[in-house]
């Protein structure tokens with residue numbers, strides 16, 4: 625019952641089906657990565673959760689209560705808005721105060737510390753900010769607002785490498801001090817691989833993976849070796865990709881490795897990076913849909 629539960633949700637824009645009968649539960653106090661290729665429906669899903677758009681079918685509940693027109697539930701869910709959400713002539717301090725008003729609080733002192741750290745003057749107007757600083761400002765709100773579920777839509781869009789690093793560090797720190805749920809949509813998978821504890825991958829209108837990152841990593845391998853030996857070793861396993869690496873063949877395997885199977889001296893096992901897993905899993909489902 626606890627958690628943000630998406631049940632059998634379907635969304636169409638005109639004739640285009642974006643999400644088809646998806647179900648997934650976001651648990652309390654967990655950092656999620658919401659991953660998927662461009663245009664797959666990540667922002668759409670976040671907008672549905674925030675009640676900004678409505679689904680044709682399905683239901684979203686927070687701790688058992690529908691979020692539709694439910695201010696009590698919506699106050700507990702903060703969604704980092706799209707690019708031009710705020711009026712350009714509003715000062716950042718005013719936006720902070722308004723947000724605090726709606727959500728029942730915002731850690732003002734922490735917001736000011738963050739603004740100083742990122743070099744952001746809160747007396748500026750929103751319209752004066754560069755793309756990167758708009759993201760930084762929205763990130764500051766997301767990190768400081770009083771809400772149990774914080775939805776971050778591409779939080780590092782336009783941020784330079786130093787600022788991205790700072791943001792990730794702040795996210796880890798604030799989560800450690802006050803655990804709550806963050807759902808972060810991003811394309812920078814390797815950058816968040818050590819931050820998110822759970823991954824939800826969307827592809828071809830469906831949730832194709834919903835799993836703990838640690839669990840995923842225990843069954844994600846790159847197996848390399850001479851073609852004959854390596855092909856024999858991976859037989860019957862869930863091979864999601866293949867690459868030719870010079871004279872060696874590499875198979876990307878997403879499966880538990882059989883304990884009884886002996887690994888030949890010429891065959892090597894490595895961990896598959898999360899990004900490779902994402903690339904091959906989403907490629908498979910897209911090809912299946914198109915094929």
Ligand SMILES: Nc1ncnc2c1ncn2[C@@H]1O[C@H](COP(=O)(O)OP(=O)(O)OP(=O)(O)O)[C@@H](O)[C@H]1O
Pocket residue numbers: 637638642660661662663664665666667668669
């Ligand atoms: N209001 C709308 N009207 C019509 N089509 C829409 C609308 N909003 C989104 N779409 C379409 O829905 C699909 C999903 O878009 P969405 O923005 O959710 O994808 P995304 O996964 O967030 O993409 P990206 O990673 O590129 O930001 C796209 O094909 C988009 O064109």
